[in-house]
Structures are given as structure tokens and as C-alpha cells.
Amino acid sequence: MKQQQEPRRKSFTKEKILPYIMTAPAMAFLLVFTFYPMANLIYLSFFDYNLINPNKRFVGWRNYYELFFVRKDFLNALQNTAVYTGAVVFFVILLALLLALWIRKDSKFNHFVQTCAFTPHLVAMLSCAMIWAWIMDANRYGLFNTVLSFFNLPPLRWLNSSATAMLSVVIVSVWKSIGYYCLIIVSALKAIPAEIYEAAELDNTPRYRLFFRIILPLLSPQLFFLLVTITINSFKVFDTVRVMTEGGPGNATDVISFYIYRYAFRHFRIGYASAAGTVLMVILMLLTAVYFRGLSRRVHYQ
């Protein structure tokens, strides 16, 4: 009997340890490359840390003070990011919704349109930015300006003018995103049973009422998801700005991510950049919390 117990105990322990062995690498990577950096970001934000001189100097809240009260450029970056986000969210949701309603019926042609709209989403943001920078070239031969000249309008400076630079960046992001979000809305529309539309037909429902009283309420979970997701992603925008405008002209398109990057790798002020990064992190966490709160409320209703 003793002999029977021993091997069982060995395999029992082995089985107990096994899950930990299996999850260990994943957890290790997460701790080292995700959670530690997050904590370290907050830690570093309280220091004055110049990459060239490896000694850190504790300065308390001074970086934050400088962010908000001494310099104007962080607030400018925040504002730009907010404006950018607002514009992108508005246009993407509006256009994606309209397009989705238009192409929601199953047909080869609609699927073709959907595929075309989706293509920019797969392509590198870098490429989208460069292609559009070319289209929006401020010279006469830039495509947009060429089109303007057909209507006898003067060329615009697009990315070179602080008035239109933000618009240009927004256009690129909206163009890249519509296809993906349209796809999500179309899926949601298709999930509405055909019978509901048929019952509405039998109820003699005019089109606008069908949209506002039936379709829109049924879409609201997805639209909420879109709203929060696009907002969160917009706050992180970097590639477009870096490639198309470098934050300019002037500070017209400086956004938070780019601000952090500049101060970390051009001015080498790690501590200060970390403070900015922490602010971004807090904003993103708040937005995520809003999302989950909204999500749980909706789950309750369904």
C-alpha cells in the first residue's frame, strides 16, 4: 500500500505545478514589459532624469507643475489631442453609420464596397500618412490642389498651414478607420433579425422612424463601443503626426504621444516626459473605466 501512494503523490505535485509552469513565461513578459514599465513611468515622473547623465534627481511634483503651469505646450498638446479626437470620433461614427446603413444588404457589390473601405485599415498608418501627404502636397501639382484648380479655386497649403494642418491629419485618420468600424456596424445591423424589419414594414413605419426608434436603439451597444474605442485610439495618435507634420506647423498638430516622444528622445528629459506619459495613462484609464461602467449597465439591460 505504501508503494501505491508514493507515485501518486509525485504526479499530484507535478500536476499542481504544471499550470504555473505553463503560465510563467506569459506572466513574466507581462510583468517585465507591461506592468513594471507602467509603474516605473509613474516613478520616473517624480525625477529629473537626463539620459546623458544617468543620475536621477528627485524633484517631487515639479515635472507636473511644469507640465501644467509653466509651459504652455503641454496644454496645447492636450487641446490638440482633444480637438483631433472629437473630430475623428464625430466623423468616423457618422460616416461609418451612414455607410453601414447603405451597404448592409447582402450582395456581391455591397461586399465589394465594404472590402474597398476596409483596405486602408490593414495598411500601415505610416503608408496612409505618406500617401495622403503626397495627395495633400501644398504645391500646385498635389492632387487635392489639382482638384481645387479644376473648380477654379486657389490651392490650399494643407499640411503647411496651421489652419488646415489639423483638418488634414483628421482626414487621414477618418479615411483609414471608417472601413473597420463600418464593418462592425454592418455586423450589428445583420444581427437584427429580418423579422423585426418585416414587422416594422407591416406597421407602416416611415424610414426615419425605423432608424431612430428601432435600429438605433438596437445598435446602441456597438455605437457605445465605437465611441469609446475610437476615443481611446485617438488619444494615442502618433504615426500620422510624426510623418505628416512633425507636430507643426508650429504647434498646430502637436499631440500628447508626440509630445512625450519629443521630450524623451529629442530633449532627453525622461522624467518630464514620464510625467506627460502618466497624464496620458490616467486619461486612458479613465476612458476605459467609463467604457466598462457603460458595458456593465448595458449587459444588465440585455
Place this chain on the structure above:
Amino acid sequence: MAQIEFSNVCKYFGETRVIENLNLTIKDGTFTVLLGPSGCGKTTLLRMIAGIGPATSGRIFLDGRDITFTPPGKRGVAMVFQNYAIYPTMTVRGNIEFGLKNNKVPKAERDRLIREVSEVVGLTAFLDRKPSTLSGGQRQRVALARAMVKNPKVFLMDEPLSNLDAKLRAAMRVELIELHRKLKTTFVYVTHDQVEAMAMADTIILMNDGVIQQEGSPAEIYRDPNNIFTAQFLGTPPMNIFSLGERADVQVGFRPEKAGLSYEEPSAFFRRRGTIATREMLGSETLYKIDFPDGISVMVKSLQESFGVDEQVWVSASREDLCFFDEGGQRIRTGLDGLLAVVGGTR
């Protein structure tokens, strides 16, 4: 209150022909059941009346008016869907009210109608609830109320009871029959359940493969089927149908409950000897399967439970209970003398 007519109606889904050149009149005020197996076209016909699945060609008339191109919302018909199709984001009241609002019924009248209808279906306590909080039976009542409140010329129902449990289904069946009796509106009801159809219908229209097999009252269709399909679709178990042996082009049939069993040779018109293969006790009756020596088997439903498996018995049927069918499956009603002679001579 209205009569419905289908005139040379065809329906194609792409290349597939579902219904071809169908002509049908559904009489005003009747409870008409469109019955048949899945894919026979019954729901297609129903949707044509509603206008949500229009015909490929042909015309549909309601109350004498051509409604083939009239939008569904303007036909004066109401429909109860199989899955109810109630608007999930509106309250019960909102659901019932929606069609009325679209038809610009003034608020005072709307409230009155809603109050009346919800009393009839028993939903008064639920008017401010959302559909997700209701049970299946309650949702079905909402669908019904929504249809009733429009005071339609025709009620269309697409297998409305199929998603309910057996007990609820039986109760709702009775309620629907009473509703019809009270309202006297034309009801067009689709089902694949022949028991349901027999119980509820004034007229049954039996379909298969897009073609009407037979049209008539439940009694007519049951007792006097026009073809083999009808004979075997109705009745549990279905009519026994087999060939005579000498006449390969003719088949004869009789219903299991019309046959008799005996140990001694009976004096019935049709009698044949066979062995009991299986015996199922159904409670009030017993169902036997009898194998004949030539390989044919028949089912017999008997009130007598005393027969046992492997016993030799005589199966008998009277002349009036026999049905003859030709090689196309169609019923032979005339010139039966020769056939009867063949049957009478068999053992």
C-alpha cells in the same frame, strides 16, 4: 373581413422555382390553415399576403382589390411571426402602439385601443415592461396584441405556437380558436403540425413542393384524400398504402383505425392473414404492425389490447373504408368495380 385570392402566382428564389402558377381563394371569415412539410411553400404564400415576400409574378387580391404592389403597411393585414419579432427596445405598450402611431391614430384613441386589447390578451399588468423581462408565452401575447390592435382585415400567423412548450401550446390553441370565433376575421395560419391544423381549421390547404395537394375541411381531407401525399400526411399513423399484387399500377389504402383484427376469418370485404410484428400500448388504444406473407406490412390501431406478438391474425376492412390510387398517386374514384373485384378476391 376579406377574401384573399391568388391568381397565377409564381415565386422564384434566384433559379429555384418554389411556387408555379398557383391559384387559390381563401374565403372571408374562415380560419384557413396552410399545412405542409418544411419547404412546401406555405410560409411563402403567407408572406405574399403580407407583402414582405412579394411574388415573382402573378396577382394577389384582397377584398377584391389588387394588392400585389401595395406596401405591406398599407394592406390592412396583421401578422404574428414565429419568433414574435417584437421590438426589443420598446415597452409592451410601445410595441402595441407603434403601428397605430405610424397610422396617425390620435392619442386618446390609441390609449383606448391599447387598454382594450391588453385586457383581451391579459397583458394589462405588463404594459410598461420590456420584452426581455417577459416569458415566451407573454411575448407571444404581445405579438398577438400588436396584431389585434390594428383591427386588420386578415390575421396572418406563421407557426406562432411552435416555440411554446406543449402545455402552453394547447392553451393558446384554444384561445386562438375562441379569438377567431369572436372577431370573425379571416385567419390564415401556417403550420407543419397536422394535429394542430386538424384541430383549428375551418379549411385546410395542404401543400407540398409548392403545389396545393388538397383543399377542404379537416373532415373532408381526412376521410376523402385526393392523393397519396394527403392520405399519408394526415393521420397518426398515416394511412396504410400498398399495391394489390396483380395490378402493379394501382395502390390501395385504409386508415389504421378503420381496420379490424380477429383470430377467425371475418366476413369483411377486405381480409388478409398476417403475423403481428410489433405491439405498442398507447393507453386508450393499441397499435399493431402486421406483416403479410408477401412482404407488405400494415399498421392497425385497435381498441383491443389482447393480441400478442407473433400471433396469426386476420386484418379486415370494409369496402367504404378503402381508397384506391393510381400510379401518379392520384385518387381513383370512378370505375372501381374491377378493382374491387380484385380486392374482394384476395386473402
Place this chain on the structure above:
Amino acid sequence: MHSESIWGPKLRRGAARLPGILGKLFVAFIFLFPFYWMVITSFKPYAETIQFPPTLWPQNFTLDAYISIIGKMNLLVYVKNSIIVTVSEIVLQLLVMIPAAYAFARYNFVGKGLMFGMVLVALMIPVQVTFITVYLLMAKWKLLGTLLPQIIPFGTNAFGIFLLRQSFLQIPEEVIESAKLDNASELQTMTQIMLPMAKPTVITICMFSFIGRWNAYFWPLIMTDVERIRPLTIAIERLKDLEYGINWSVLMAGNVLLVAPIVVVFFFASRKIMEAFAYRGVK
């Protein structure tokens, strides 16, 4: 069940549909034309690109831009880097993710809830938050001159673990039990039985990883400061610094090379890919 006549038979009549069709073609055009413009620009000589009015088709079709990139700028190094990074990433993620997802799906162990919760939280922490510290770590470990900083930090694909765990959870218990009766070890059960059944999910995850790494710009920008480890994205962005002035043909040619693999794959598997992305939206 598909509904046919929403809003009446009017819409079914042929001619009335024309404006709708044209409108949709215009929409498709808006999304496709920039790519078309990119491609034809890459085949134009520089002089033609700055011509006014611009030409819709290269008048002097030339491969100069491509020769320039591949020859002069040693493009293959960057392509090689991108490929190595992408492929290694996928391999690393698979090795890390499969056991983890399997463990989360199949076992109950102390701390499972906490650990899986950490995985979910990690999904929400973006690179903009982590890059500073990771850079410092890579500097400290003297890895900055290698390709590793582009690969290792993404070893855990949190989204992948989430999806794969879900897939594993959907495998019926009976399949696993009959594997046990067939005396399969855990490793065998995981690799020979459950993994093949979750193949579509794995392919989807690999696809997301591939697209993510191939298109990555911000992260390599931070982590690479020597030519030999730069991926294709960085190389192309820097093209405009290398030429005398901005040569759009060359820039567009570079982008064609960056975009082509993705578009080609998309062309062949568009339905599946869009399904995968749509599902991700449902989450």
C-alpha cells in the same frame, strides 16, 4: 431568412437603382484611389510627378524609383529585418501564449483569476505608456543594437491569450476525456488534440500579430538607432531624409513595397480576414 422588399417594390425596378450604384462606386473609389495614386506615382519619373496638371497614368513609365530603392538603399536589409521581427514575434508569441491559454482554460489553480485579470488589464496598457521604461531596460541590458527590442517586449500577446482561451473552452469536455482514456500526456493533449481544433483562432491571432509587427512604426522608431536593425517602415519613412529634397516616386515606391504583402494576402483572404476583424469588434 432574408427580407426582400424593405420599403416597397419601387426599389426593385432597375433604372431607379443607378444613383445608388454610382454613389457606392464613388465610395469605393475614395478608398481605392489613393492606393492607385501611390502605385502609379512609383512608376513615374521624378520630373513627371511634379508636373502640373498631374497625369493619371505614367507617361514615361519607369522602374527608376524601384531600382533606386533596392539598389542604392540596400532595401533588402530592411525587408529582412521586418521579416525576421515579424516571424520571430509570431513564433515567440505562440510558444508563450499556447501553454498559458491552455492552462487558463483547463486548470483551476490558486491565483488563476488574478493572473488572468492581469492579462486583461495588460490589454489596455498601450505602448505610449511602456516605451520609456522598456527603452531604458534595453539600454541597460545592452540590447539596443539588436533586433530583440522589437521582438521580446511583445512576447505576451494578451489578446491572443484571451481569444485562444475562449477557443479552448469551447472544445467539448468529452474530447479531452477520450484523450485521457487514450493515455495522452498533457503535452500531447494540448498540441495534438486541442490546438488543431483551435486552428482558425490561431491563424487569426497570427494574422493580427503579423499585421501589427509589419506595420509597426512607433516602436521601432524608439528602439532602433542604427541602420542594420531598422525595419522596412522606418527605412521608408527616412527615405525623405536621404534623397535630395522629397522624391515622391521613390517614397511611393517604398510604400508600395511595404503595402504590397498585406494587400496581396488581403486580396486572397478578404472574407475571412474581415470576419476575423468583425469578431474582434464584438469581443
